[in-house]
Amino acid sequence: xxxxxxxxxxxxxxxxxxxxxxxxxxxxxxxxxxxxxxxxxxxxxxxxxxxxxxxxxxxxxxxxxxxxxxxxxxxxxxxxxxxxxxxxxxxxxxxxxxxxxxxxxxxxxxxxxxxxxxxxxxxxxxxxxxxxxxxxxxxxxxxxxxxxxxxxxxxxxxxxxxxxxxxxxxxxxxxxxxxxx
Numbered sequence: 001x002x003x004x005x006x007x008x009x010x011x012x013x014x015x016x017x018x019x020x021x022x023x024x025x026x027x028x029x030x031x032x033x034x035x036x037x038x039x040x041x042x043x044x045x046x047x048x049x050x051x052x053x054x055x056x057x058x059x060x061x062x063x064x065x066x067x068x069x070x071x072x073x074x075x076x077x078x079x080x081x082x083x084x085x086x087x088x089x090x091x092x093x094x095x096x097x098x099x100x101x102x103x104x105x106x107x108x109x110x111x112x113x114x115x116x117x118x119x120x121x122x123x124x125x126x127x128x129x130x131x132x133x134x135x136x137x138x139x140x141x142x143x144x145x146x147x148x149x150x151x152x153x154x155x156x157x158x159x160x161x162x163x164x165x166x167x168x169x170x171x172x173x174x175x176x177x178x179x180x181x
Contacts, residue, residue, distance in 0.1 A: 148180030
């Protein structure tokens with residue numbers, strides 16, 4: 001009976017071992033399938049990443065190209081708007097040669113000047129006020145200092161040598177002024 005019991009125990013041990021091998025094989029197959037799925041997912045994600053990088057590079061290159069084009073041709077609209085003023089000045093020069101009437105020439109030049117000032121205002125350019133203004137280094141450049149005739153004119157603008165201009169509230173040319181000291 002001990003022999004029979006040993007054989008039965010061996011059979012049970014063999015069966016358990018076979019079940020473990022079968023479980024290990026199926027587990028290995030499952031892990032292989034998971035590994036293959038992860039490899040496919042990694043390849044897909046890598047492909048998406050490469051495409052996104054290429055797409056971003058194209059966008060960056062296009063943005064640089066567009067910016068260069070804007071810089072190159074950005075002033076075109078402004079220059080097209082100036083051309084009628086050039087025409088007016090040319091007509092005024094012709095009139096100077098042909099006309100004897102100084103008053104009408106002066107009137108024509110004033111009209112051209114006013115048209116040009118309107119053009120500048122339309123494009124966001126305005127002059128910096130200097131009359132009776134306090135000296136401000138953010139807007140004015142002192143060309144010289146002059147003794148102030150009165151005490152209240154100290155550190156005030158006495159005379160404007162050259163007008164200053166703002167474009168959209170940014171100084172594009174400082175006013176050159178004489179300041180009382």
